[in-house]
Amino acid sequence: MHMFQFDTLSMVFTALIFLGVIPNLFYSHGYLPHIERKAHYQLHYFAFVISMIGVVVSANALMFLLFWELMSLTSWQLILTEAKEKKTIDAASFYFIMTHFGFVFLLLFFLIVSDGDLEMGFSAMHTVSMKFAYPTLLFFFLLLGFLSKAGAVPLHVWLPYAHPEAPSPVSALMSGVMLKVAIYGMFRFLFDVLYPWPLEWGIVILVIGALSSLVGVLYALSEHDIKALLANHSIENIGIILMGFGMGMIFESMHLQVLSSFAFIAALFHTFNHMSFKSLLFMGAGSVLHQTHTKNIEKYGGLIKSMPVTALTFLLASISISALPPTNGFLSEWMIFQSMLSSSHLDNMSLKLAIPFAIFALAMTGGLAIACFVKAYGITFLGLHRSSNAKYAHEVNGLMRTGMLLMAAVVISLMLFTPFYIGWFDKVLVQAGHLSAYAKIFPEGIWHMHSAGMHGGVVSPLILLAALIGITGLMMFAYRALRVKERIHRTWGCGYRTSAKTQYTATGFAGPIRRFFNWLYKPDEHFVKETVAGHKSKFSTSHYEVHVTPLFEKTLYRSVSKAANAISYWVYRLAHFEQTRYAAMIFNLMLLVLFSYRIFAHTFSWATFVLEGIVMIISIKVLIIGEKR
Amino acid sequence: MTAYVLTIVFLLLLAPLLLSFIKMIKMILLFKKPVSIFQGYRNFSKLMEKETIISEESSSMTRYAPFLVLSPLLVTMFFLPPVVQGAFYVSFVDAFTITGLISLSTFFLMLLGLDSASAFGGMGSSREAFIAALVEPAMVLTIFSVSMMAGDLGVGQAGVNLAAHFPKEHMASFLFAGISFYILLLAENGRIPIDNPETHLELTMVHEAMILDLTGIYLALVESASSVKFVIFASLFVSLFVPFGLEYAAPVAGFLFVLKLFAVALSVAILEVSTAKLRLFKVPNLLGIAIVFAFLSLITFYVLGA
Numbered sequence: 001m002h003m004f005q006f007d008t009l010s011m012v013f014t015a016l017i018f019l020g021v022i023p024n025l026f027y028s029h030g031y032l033p034h035i036e037r038k039a040h041y042q043l044h045y046f047a048f049v050i051s052m053i054g055v056v057v058s059a060n061a062l063m064f065l066l067f068w069e070l071m072s073l074t075s076w077q078l079i080l081t082e083a084k085e086k087k088t089i090d091a092a093s094f095y096f097i098m099t100h101f102g103f104v105f106l107l108l109f110f111l112i113v114s115d116g117d118l119e120m121g122f123s124a125m126h127t128v129s130m131k132f133a134y135p136t137l138l139f140f141f142l143l144l145g146f147l148s149k150a151g152a153v154p155l156h157v158w159l160p161y162a163h164p165e166a167p168s169p170v171s172a173l174m175s176g177v178m179l180k181v182a183i184y185g186m187f188r189f190l191f192d193v194l195y196p197w198p199l200e201w202g203i204v205i206l207v208i209g210a211l212s213s214l215v216g217v218l219y220a221l222s223e224h225d226i227k228a229l230l231a232n233h234s235i236e237n238i239g240i241i242l243m244g245f246g247m248g249m250i251f252e253s254m255h256l257q258v259l260s261s262f263a264f265i266a267a268l269f270h271t272f273n274h275m276s277f278k279s280l281l282f283m284g285a286g287s288v289l290h291q292t293h294t295k296n297i298e299k300y301g302g303l304i305k306s307m308p309v310t311a312l313t314f315l316l317a318s319i320s321i322s323a324l325p326p327t328n329g330f331l332s333e334w335m336i337f338q339s340m341l342s343s344s345h346l347d348n349m350s351l352k353l354a355i356p357f358a359i360f361a362l363a364m365t366g367g368l369a370i371a372c373f374v375k376a377y378g379i380t381f382l383g384l385h386r387s388s389n390a391k392y393a394h395e396v397n398g399l400m401r402t403g404m405l406l407m408a409a410v411v412i413s414l415m416l417f418t419p420f421y422i423g424w425f426d427k428v429l430v431q432a433g434h435l436s437a438y439a440k441i442f443p444e445g446i447w448h449m450h451s452a453g454m455h456g457g458v459v460s461p462l463i464l465l466a467a468l469i470g471i472t473g474l475m476m477f478a479y480r481a482l483r484v485k486e487r488i489h490r491t492w493g494c495g496y497r498t499s500a501k502t503q504y505t506a507t508g509f510a511g512p513i514r515r516f517f518n519w520l521y522k523p524d525e526h527f528v529k530e531t532v533a534g535h536k537s538k539f540s541t542s543h544y545e546v547h548v549t550p551l552f553e554k555t556l557y558r559s560v561s562k563a564a565n566a567i568s569y570w571v572y573r574l575a576h577f578e579q580t581r582y583a584a585m586i587f588n589l590m591l592l593v594l595f596s597y598r599i600f601a602h603t604f605s606w607a608t609f610v611l612e613g614i615v616m617i618i619s620i621k622v623l624i625i626g627e628k629r
Numbered sequence: 630m631t632a633y634v635l636t637i638v639f640l641l642l643l644a645p646l647l648l649s650f651i652k653m654i655k656m657i658l659l660f661k662k663p664v665s666i667f668q669g670y671r672n673f674s675k676l677m678e679k680e681t682i683i684s685e686e687s688s689s690m691t692r693y694a695p696f697l698v699l700s701p702l703l704v705t706m707f708f709l710p711p712v713v714q715g716a717f718y719v720s721f722v723d724a725f726t727i728t729g730l731i732s733l734s735t736f737f738l739m740l741l742g743l744d745s746a747s748a749f750g751g752m753g754s755s756r757e758a759f760i761a762a763l764v765e766p767a768m769v770l771t772i773f774s775v776s777m778m779a780g781d782l783g784v785g786q787a788g789v790n791l792a793a794h795f796p797k798e799h800m801a802s803f804l805f806a807g808i809s810f811y812i813l814l815l816a817e818n819g820r821i822p823i824d825n826p827e828t829h830l831e832l833t834m835v836h837e838a839m840i841l842d843l844t845g846i847y848l849a850l851v852e853s854a855s856s857v858k859f860v861i862f863a864s865l866f867v868s869l870f871v872p873f874g875l876e877y878a879a880p881v882a883g884f885l886f887v888l889k890l891f892a893v894a895l896s897v898a899i900l901e902v903s904t905a906k907l908r909l910f911k912v913p914n915l916l917g918i919a920i921v922f923a924f925l926s927l928i929t930f931y932v933l934g935a
Contacts, residue, residue: 302746304688324736325701325729334725341773341782349931356927359773360766360920367765370736371758378743378754384686457723457782464704464722472700475850479696484681484846491684491842493747498686504743504751512759516913 002121005059008431009191012268012424013056013184019410020177020275021049027283027403028169030396034290035167041081048074048173055181061110061125062118068106072099072149075178078170079162091161098158102148106185109141113193122192129193139201142189143208150182152242153212156235157553160223163231164295168286169403171227175234176279180271183241187268190249191432199253203351206246210361212239215552217368221375221510222521222548225295226285229376230278233321236365237274241267243362244336250351251339252434259342261429261437262452266335268425269418273328276414277317280407284314287400288380291393297379297506301386307395311381313408318373320411323366326464328414331449334459337362342453368513375509384500418461419446507546514546521548584623591616632879636712640864643887644856645669647863647894652827654898669856673849681845686746694741695843695850701730702857709861710788710868712886713879723782724772728765731817731861734854735761741851742839753838756909760823760835763916764816770923771809775869777930778802788868792875799934805926807870812919814862814897816912818855821901823912826855833906863893 028045035041051074054067076099079092110118112132113125120128129138148155163171190197216236223229244267251260287310288303289295304311320329340362343355385391395401414421419442426438440452448460496502514521529542574581595612649669656663665671683691708722735757742754772782778799779787796803816823819836828834829841840851867889874885907915 302686302688304690308689319733319736322732322736323729324733325726330729334729337725337769338782341776344777344931352931353928356770356773356924360770360924363766363769364762366732366769367762370732370765371762374736374739374743374754374758378740378751382688382690382740382744383746383751451782455776455781457725457776459722459726464726467704467707468700471703472696475696475700479846482677482846486681486683488683488685491682491745491747491844494749494841496748498684498746498748500746502748503746504748504755509743509751509755509758512755512909513762515910516759 002059003063004057005121006057008424008428009184009187010057012428013180014053016180016272016275017049017052017056017177019272020173020180020279023283023403023406023410024169024173024176024279025403026399026406027172027286030399030401030403031167031169031286031290035081037081041078041167044074044077044081045170048078048170048178052177052181056184059121060119061114065103065107065110065118069103071178071181072096072103075099075166075170075174078174079166081167081170082165088165091158091165095158095162098148098155102145102155105141105148106145109138109145109189112138112141122188125193126195135194136198136201138194139204142186142194143204146182146185147208150179150186150238151212151235152208152238153215153235154552154556156212156216156238157550157557159231159235160219160228160550163234163282164225164227168227168282168289171231172279172282172286175231175282176275179234179238180275183238183245183267183271186245187428197249197253199250199348202246202249202251202253204246205242205249206355206358209239209242209244209246210358212236212242213365214239214361215550217365217372218517218520219548219550221368221372222514222523222546224297224506226288226297226300226376226380227282227295229297229372230281230285233281233369233372234274234278236369237270237278237321240333240336240362240365241270241274243267243358244270244332244339247336247339247343250346251342254346254348256342256345257435258437258440258452259339259345261426261434262335262342262440263339264429264434265422265425265437265441266332266339268428269328269335269422270332272421273320273332273411273414276407276411277320277329280313280317280404280411281321283400283404283407284310284317287396287404288393290396290400292387292389294387294389297376299387300380300390301383301500301503302381303390303393304381306393307381309395309401309404313404314381315377316408316411318377320415322370322373324370325459326415326461326468328411328418331415331418331459331461333362333366334449334457335451338451338453338456342451342456344455345453371510371513375506379504379506379509383503384498386500386503386505415461415465418449507544514548520551522551522554523548581623584619588616588619588623591619632713633711636709637706639883640706640709640860641857643890644853644860645673647859647890648856650891651894651898651901654895655902658898658902673853676845676849676852679845681847683844684745684747684842687744687842690740690744691843691847694737694744695847695854697737698734698741699850699854699857701733702854702861705730705861706857708785709864710785711875712864712868713882714875714877722784724776724784724787725769725782727784727861727865728768728772731858732761732765734858738839738851738854741843745842747842749834749838749841753835753841756824756835757839759909760816760912760916763913764813764919767809767916767919767923768813770920770927771806771813774802774806774923774926774930775810777927778806779869784865784869788872789875791869791872795872796934799930801933802926802930803870805922805929807866809919809922809926810866810870812915812922814866814893815900816916816919817862818859820897822904822907822915825906860890863890866893 051067051070058064058067076096083089113129114120115128151159163175213236216232220229220232244263248260248263320327323329323333340355340359346352423438426436430436437452441449448458451457523546526545529539532538649666653663653666705727739754739757742750776782778796779790781787819826824835825833871889874882
C-alpha cells in the first residue's frame with residue numbers, strides 16, 4: 001500500500017502550494033499582532049498548509065479523503081478566527097455545509113471506484129471504474145465534489161461570504177491555493193481514474209466554465225466589499241481555468257492530441273497565474289483593510305500616496321488579472337483563447353458553431369474584468385481620501401510588505417520564465433500518457449510562444465515587455481531632458497471645488513454596466529431624498545445605495561430552502577390532526593402507489609389517468625384537508 | 630528594413646493629419662470655414678511648449694500614466710501589416726496581443742481619469758469602461774473570423790496573405806466582419822455616434838472627460854495616443870478589408886495605401902456629419918450589432934466555406 005506518491009502532477013501542485021505559502025508566511029506573521037486568538041490561528045494555519053500538501057501527494061483514497069477533510073475543517077476554523085459578528089459565523093457555517101456537500105459526493109465516488117478497498121492506488125481504481133456501468137454518474141460525483149470546493153457555478157455561492165470573513169492571509173491562501181487543490185483533484189481523477197472521456201463531459205465543463213467566468217465577473221462588478229469583489233473574481237478565474245480544461249477534454253475526445261495538451265497546459269498555467277495574482281490582491285486588500293478598518297471600497301481613496309508598496313503591487317496584480325499584455329495573466333488567457341480558436345480543426349459542425357459563444361464569454365469576461373479592476377484600483381488608491389480612516393492610513397509593517405513583494409516576485413517570475421513553467425506542465429501531460437506540446441509552443445527557442453493550432457498566433461512576452469519598458473523609458477527620459485516647467489496647482493473642475501464628496505464613487509463607476517445588466521442584477525435600490533418644500537428637484541440631503549443579491553442565491557438556494565420549509569410546515573400541520581387523518585394519508589399513499597403502478601406498468605390511457613387523478617384529488621380533499629375552517 | 634522604419638515614421642507623422650482632415654471635412658460639410666489640415670501639428674507644438682500643471686489632488690499616477698497610455702500604442706505600430714511589398718514586418722505578435730495592448734492603453738487612461746478626483750474624470754472613465762467592456766467580445770470574434778479567412782492570426786502575415794490571394798469565396802463573411810470592424814473603429818476611437826470628440830459638455834463626453842485635468846506635454850501625449858490609435862485602426866481596416874494594391878511598385882503601393890487611409894477618414898467624417906451621437910445606453914445596441922455581425926461572419930464562414 002502506497003500512502004504518498006510524488007509524480008510530476010503532484011510535484012507541480014506541491015510547488016504551487018509552496019509558491020503560494022512562502023510569501024504568505026511572511027505576510028501572516030506580519031498580520032499576527034492583529035489577531036487575538038494567536039495560538040488558535042497559528043495551529044490551524046499550519047495544519048491547513050500541511051493538509052493541502054497532504055492532499056496533493058496522497059496516493060490512495062483514504063489518505064486523500066483524510067487530508068481533504070482536514071483541509072476543510074482547518075479552513076473552516078480559520079474563517080472563525082475573528083468570530084465576533086453573527087455574519088462571520090453564518091459565513092463559516094455556510095462554508096461548512098457547502099464543503100461537506102461536496103465531500104459526500106467525493107466519498108460516493110471513492111466508494112464506487114475503490115470497490116470497498118479505500119487503500120487502493122489511483123491507477124487500480126481505473127480498472128474498477130472501467131467496469132462500472134454508468135461512468136457519467138462518476139463524472140458528476142467528481143464535478144459536484146471538486147467544483148463545490150473550487151467555486152464553479154452553481155456551487156459558487158459560499159465564496160463571496162466565506163472569503164471576506166477570513167483574516168486576509170487566510171483569504172489569500174484559500175482563494176489562491178485551496179481552490180487550486182480542487183483543480184488538482186479534477187486533473188488527478190479525470191486523468192488517472194476516468195480516462196477515456198466522452199465528448200459530452202468536455203462540453204459540460206466548458207459550459208460550466210463559461211457560465212462561471214461571466215457570473216463571477218458580473219457580480220464582482222456590482223460588489224463594494226473589496227474582499228467579496230476579489231472572491232467573485234476567483235469564481236471568474238476558476239471559470240477560465242475550466243474553459244481551458246474543457247477544451248482539452250473536447251480535443252482529447254476528438255483525438256486532437258497536441259491541441260488537447262496545449263489546452264491543458266493553458267489551464268495549468270492559468271491555475272498558477274491565478275494563484276499568484278489573486279494571493280497578491282488579497283494581501284493588498286488585507287493591508288488596506290488593516291489600515292482603514294473597513295472593507296467598503298467607498299471609504300478608501302488616495303491610498304497610493306500613503307501606501308506606495310501596496311499600491312504598486314496591487315497595480316501589478318490588477319494588470320495581470322485583467323489579462324493585459326505582457327503579464328502572465330495575459331499569457332495564459334492568450335493560450336486559452338488560442339486553444340478555442342483551434343476549434344476550427346474540429347470536424348463537428350455544431351461544436352464549431354458553438355465554441356464561438358465560449359470565446360464570446362471569455363472576451364466579455366476580459367472586458368468586464370478590466371472595468372472591474374479599474375474600479376477596484378482607481379477607487380481604492382487614486383483620488384482623494386473618502387473617509388478619515390483612509391486619511392490616516394500608512395504603509396503596513398515590514399513583514400507584510402515583504403510578503404507582498406515576494407508574491408509580486410512570483411507574479412513576475414511567472415511572466416519572465418513562462419517557457420520553464422510550460423515545460424514543466426508539459427511533463428505532467430507526457431507522464432499522463434499524452435503527447436507533448438512543448439515543441440509546438442516553442443518551436444524556435446524561448447522567445448516566441450506559438451499556438452499549437454494551424455494559423456495560430458504568436459506572441460513573444462519578453463520582447464513585448466522589453467519594447468514596452470524601452471519605449472516608455474525613452475519617452476520619460478525625453479521628458480526629463482526637455483526640462484519642462486511643472487507646477488502643482490488647482491486644475492479647473494468646471495467651476496466646482498474638487499472634494500472627496502464630489503468624486504466618482506464605486507457605485508457610480510459601475511453604474512452604466514449595472515444598468516445595462518439590470519435584468520440580471522435586479523438590484524435593491526435605496527434612495528432617500530430630503531426634498532425642500534415639496535420641490536422634486538430641490539433637496540437638502542440625499543443618499544443612494546445599491547445592493548445586489550446574486551441571482552443564483554435568490555433562485556436556486558433560497559427557493560430550495562423555501563420549498564423545504566413549505567413542505568415541512570405542511571407536514572407539521574398535518575401532524576396536529578387526529579388519527580383518522582393519518583389513516584387517510586396512508587390510504588391515499590396506497591392509492592397513489594397502486595394508481596401509478598397501473599399507469600406505468602400497464603398500457604397507458606389518458607382516460608384512466610384522468611379518472612384516477614380525480615379520485616385522488618377528491619380523496620385528498622375530503623379525507624386529509626377536510627373542510628376549510 | 631528601411632521601408633519598415635520609414636512606414637512607421639510615416640504613419641506616426643500621418644496620425645495628426647488624419648484627425649485634422651476629418652475635422653476639416655466636417656467643417657466644410659457644415660458650411661463653416663475649415664481648419665487647416667495641419668492643425669494637429671500646430672496643437673502638438675503648442676502643447677509641447679506649455680508649462681505642465683499637475684492638479685493638487687493627483688498622485689504619481691498622473692506622472693506615469695500618460696507615457697503608459699502612449700507606449701503600448703507605439704509598440705502596436707511596429708506590428709502593423711506592411712504597406713509596400715517586401716517591406717519587413719514583425720510577425721511575432723498576433724491580433725490578440727494588439728487587442729491587449731490597446732486595452733492596456735485604455736486601462737491607464739481610465740486610471741488617469743480617476744486620479745485627479747474630479748467628478749468628470751470619474752464619469753469619463755466609467756463610460757469608457759462600459760464601452761470598452763462591450764467592444765472586447767466583438768473585437769475578438771471579428772479577429773477570429775478574419776484570421777481564419779486570412780489563414781493567419783498574426784496581422785502582418787494576414788495582411789500579406791490577403792493581398793496575395795483574396796478569398797473571394799468568403800466575400801459574405803468578409804463583408805460582415807468588415808461592418809463589425811468599422812463599428813469597432815468608431816467605438817474605440819470615440820467618434821460619433823459613440824462619443825463626440827469635439828464637445829466639452831458633461832452629458833456627452835467620454836474621452837475628453839478623462840483628460841480634462843491634463844495640460845502641456847501630458848495632454849500632448851494623450852492626444853497623440855488617440856491619433857495614433859486612429860491610424861492603427863484605419864490601417865488595420867485598410868489592410869485587412871481592402872487589401873489591394875500591395876503588388877504594385879513601392880511608391881504606387883504607398884500612395885494607394887495613404888489614399889485608402891484618407892478614404893476611411895472621409896467616410897468617418899461623412900458619417901459624423903450625418904448622424905447624431907447616441908445616448909450612452911443606446912451604445913450597447915450599436916455594439917450589439919457589431920457582435921452579431923461578427924458571429925454572422927463566423928457562421929457564414931463555417932457553413933458556406935471551409
